Amino acid sequence: MDINHEDTEVLLTAAWFHDTGFSKTYKDHEDESKVIANRFLNELEVNNDFIDKVCNCIDATKIPQCPTNALAEVLGGADIFxxxxxxxxxxxxxxxxxxxxxxxxxxxxxxxxxxxxxxxxxxxxxxxxxxxxxxxxxxxx
Known part of the structure; x- marks a missing residue:
């Protein structure tokens, strides 16, 4: 899909974190996954724009899927491959x-x-x- 390096990093990071919320809850685990990702990335002093993109991609894995941009579409599709x-x-x-x-x-x-x-x-x-x-x-x- 000709995705640049930064967007590839966003997708990989979102993929790593998108189901981590299962460690806390089953229902609405994506919301918890975003909390976990946000906390971890903030500790690494990752910029907020990157974190927002990661969280947006994680949102796209909620069923029914409602991705809001191309990166979110990629992760949503991969999640349900x-x-x-x-x-x-x-x-x-x-x-x-x-x-x-x-x-x-x-x-x-x-x-x-x-x-x-x-x-x-x-x-x-x-x-x-x-x-x-x-x-x-x-x-x-």
Missing amino acids: HISNSHFFYRKPLLRREWEVFCDNKLVDLDWHKLNLEFLKKHHFRTAYSIKVLEQSKQEN
Whole structure:
């Protein structure tokens, strides 16, 4: 995508931190991830513009995804990459179990499959790469 060095650093940093909030909470873990990233980056005296960009990218991993710029679109797509490959069928039962344990959300098989189908229908990849490379596989899934 011809991303410059600084934006690559933003994306990598956001990717490292985007799920760290799970260490504190399950629900809305992205908000906690931003707190953790902010605290760590401030300790390193990273400039606020960089930190804001990292936090914006982390926000893009919330479901439903609503990225506000190209960098956020990249991380959002990467975070949900698995819906476009065969790992989707491996991860579905794992996610189902995760929801049962952490959210007390138990669904019968038909409802679980309908939920996943709706998710696939509603999700839209946004980057040129993901539209070109990932969308067809997502549709097959």
